Amino acid sequence: MLSIKDLTVNVGDKQILKGINLEIKAGEIHAIMGPNGSGKSTLSHVLSGKAGYEVTGGSVMYQGKDLLDMAPEIRAREGVFLAFQYPVEIPGVSNIYLLKAALNAIRKHHGLSEVDAMDFLTLVKHKVKLLEMDEKFLYRAVNEGFSGGEKKRNEILQMAILEPKLCILDETDSGLDIDALKVVAEGVNSLRSENRGFLMITHYQRLLDYIKPDYVHVLANGKIVKSGGAELALELEEKGYGWLEGQVAA
Amino acid sequence: MNTAITSRYVAEYDALAPTLPGQSLLWLQQLRRNALAKFSANGFPSPREEEWRYTNVSAIEKKLFTPSLNQLSNQVDANWLKTQQLADAWSVVLINGYFSIEYSQLEGLPESIVIMSIADALVKKSPLVESYAGQAVNHQEHGFVAFNTAYFTDGVLVHVPAKQVLTKPIQLLHIVTQADAMATTRTVILVDELAEAQVIETFVGLDNSYLTDAVTEVFVGKAAYLTLTKMQIESEKAYHFGGTYVRQAKDARFTHHNFAFGGLLARCDIHTDLDQASECELNGLYLGVKRQHIDNHTRINHLKPHAISREMYKGVLDDRAKGVFQGRVIVAEDAQKTDSQMNNRNLLLSDDAEADTKPQLEIYADDVKCGHGVTVGQLDEKSIFYLQSRCVDEETARNMLTFAFANEMVDKIKIKSLHDKVLEQVLVRFPQEGVEKDWL
Structure with missing residues (x-):
């Protein structure tokens, strides 16, 4: 589904990603862990097409297409979804308006007609219930005045409705208390499917207690320095990142 | 400045005077003559006056505007009128500056409430008009107030007596149908x-x-509450000069929404005087396209302690449009514990659009909380990317965000029918595809 080869990325003159290699197949959950400043967020931003990053080498193929060639909205319509670390507040645009605009953009992209108004409402209300959210939430402005937990839950709601193929979760656990974390994790788990791949970016192992990854990669200083199964996360929790960063230097 | 056109207006005044209301009232005669003398000496405001430095009105001096004296021509199409009137409101209609009882809808208005033509009130020698007209604003204020005082042809007197709580809003609908007409109205609102x-x-x-x-002169009594909304959607060839001058008594609350969408050149002055512990909220939204010039000028006078003022003006300017905001907050020496916040935010959609903004705080008291903020800029790139990451293309994202920026002000309107009318106007300028109105 996603194939990253020797990806190098600069911000300004500084090289942040120094040759990333990663293969994600449909149905797999990959976690990328790493200390602050290792390049985790840069990777998620580059994959979703945020401006301000210069790809200096390597390639990213998504379902056989060059992902880096696509505008951010085309990536999204093709099924790449980024759950933001800091979801943006958009006063004046209601959640439901954004959801419909997004869903119709995807449908149009795939040559389908616009979603029927009744079908849309039924779908949205169903998903809202699934995530244990209040329907009134839909009519509020996107993320405006939301608590940290509500913002993250809203990201998962969007994901549940847009049904992406590749979900990138950028520090989804940050700023969440344990109850909010559980709700968000349940939402993500309910979306697990054999057709869908996940890339979870996180600093802490905590999230992985609730969303069990198939693979864990450690990113340090712009490179993946170690890959393994879910048990690697536990090892990291115990030992910290220091021993791996030492390996890079060596 | 006295110009050729000023002299022509003045020269024709004597012929016009007998048609103006209140001829038998000495106090008004005197007031009108004084105002005319002021206008004769100073003319329309010039950019050399500090409060007019961003707005040059010389375009209106190219021709003589005249009152629409022929009552037969002061008619409108009844079906079109319905589209302008708010459902669930008492409404009065002024056509070309003249009150029209024929088109007004005042059914069910409680008898104690006065909504009448100001010309009629003058004929009936209403003591209210004599006591209040010219009290909230002096004709010396600037050329257009002097002009209005000398020339007003009609207007509305609204009086809501003590302790009355109106169940429906009152709409004062000003319509100009005649080319080159001068529509000069004086309205007095007493709550x-x-x-x-x-x-x-x-x-x-x-x-x-x-x-x-x-x-418009407004008097909000002790602990009374008035919400006044101005919806200015004049023709794009028209010149609009409107002033709202407010006096708030102790504990009075006043909320003003100012939607300035129309006119080739439009200027609006909102002044309010705050007595002890009174509160005012001034909201404004101006949308300029093509070569529109839209100027909003506010003045909040904190005269006594413990008053609160909140002000938020937003502008969206496209093409070669120019928006002006001048906001003054004056805190008198006696006005301790004043709490005041003034904001002006502008969005420029084209390289040729312009926003001039000038917030002014004049504080003479020492124990106050006053702040102001001003921005002139483009849309937030983070928000654009967020929408793009949700499948929305950049152009649509910009359109959504521009609409949202404006809609934040529309959202503050509590009256549903009015909210929908204003929203309709915003949507004409920034259409949103496939969206239900309830979602906005």
């Missing part, structure tokens, strides 16, 4: 102690060049 009312002033016109010079 007495503990009373509550919502009044809407709508200004519309047919696709002509004309001049609106409207002055």
